[in-house]
Amino acid sequence: MSRHSGSSRHRSHQPRSSESNSEDTIEQVKAVVDQLNGVMVSAPHEWEAYLPSARSAMLALDRVRFFRDSQRYTEQVWILHGLQDFAFHDPDAGSIRDVAEWCQAAWLRILRNYPDDVETLTGLGHNWLQRSQATLARIQREEGTDSSSSGSGLTGNSIDSDEILTNGLETNGFSAAPPADPRRQGPLYVEARGYLQPAVDFFTRAVASADALGDLPGDLLASAAESHMSLGNVTATPSDERLFAQAIRYLRRAEETPGYSLSIYLQQYLNEYGRYVS
Structure with a gap:
């Protein structure tokens, strides 16, 4: 009985808790992208050490369906620029393929909401050009x-x-x-x-x-x-x-x-x- 009521209370608060968790996840991802931006400026040769963080960030954004929210355009573009720059840190040597392809798919999701958006079309152009x-x-x-x-x-x-x-x-x-x-x-x-x-x-x-x-x-x-x-x-x-x-x-x-x-x-x-x- 006690277990059942506890479960009920948990379910009744789940939407609010889920929303809070999503925001926390997005803030954590932003921190990772900030870190990647810093690495690309100061020590791009150390990129491999930060690849697990980049991949974790991508998985986290997929989990909270971040790119399905048309109200977060500015954040989406900023995050994608950071991850795409990381993916193509040395394009002549080849991209980080899974990161580059994930960025391309994310740009395309934004494009569905904003089909004539200059920033999104440019991001996709750079993705293909750098590949x-x-x-x-x-x-x-x-x-x-x-x-x-x-x-x-x-x-x-x-x-x-x-x-x-x-x-x-x-x-x-x-x-x-x-x-x-x-x-x-x-x-x-x-x-x-x-x-x-x-x-x-x-x-x-x-x-x-x-x-x-x-x-x-x-x-x-x-x-x-x-x-x-x-x-x-x-x-x-x-x-x-x-x-x-x-x-x-x-x-x-x-x-x-x-x-x-x-x-x-x-x-x-x-x-x-x-x-x-x-």
Whole structure:
């Protein structure tokens, strides 16, 4: 009898207790993300020691169905940025796959509630773009000198490497493109395109949404350009030419954005090839 009444009391208070526990869980996760942010700044080489905490945080958020709550958008985005930065702490070496895929799924849940949200579309674009980097770096390592001499240079970290894209561009006055490269049908190229096409799609949607709002930041335009340039590097002619031309258009707009400066590599690319795109 006593046991039964105790159980009844527990059930009657369970919703309130459950809500309190969920809030505690979310606060604990925020503390973990704060810690991860600090590690990425001060000691990224120690990332492996913090992986169990990151995975525990992900499981905890799934347990309380955190990303189903459309009222917590700001917290959701902040947490996802922290976990995604952790997942791609060294993208050329490869991501922490389960964390990267979990972030992608979480972004998609937010997108269901906010289908035109610039931040969410950008987050998904970066997720796919960064997932491609290990494959691009592998192509660069395996083909190295050959790919450079054939004029189909690839960047290991999109445009953040020392190698400027030197692919020939035809049409609209572009210089002659190199002959079709059969390696672009190889498995690594196919894999790279599988990552980069969604990156291009999400960044394109993000740019359109931001443009419609009249608030299009330079860094979004630069990222959209990087995704197009990277996909162009693993795509056969003539599709690659269209991608490179669109990248130039994005870079022009980024260059014109008040308060924003292109990286030296993007600026060099724009200076070299911009004159060919009307």
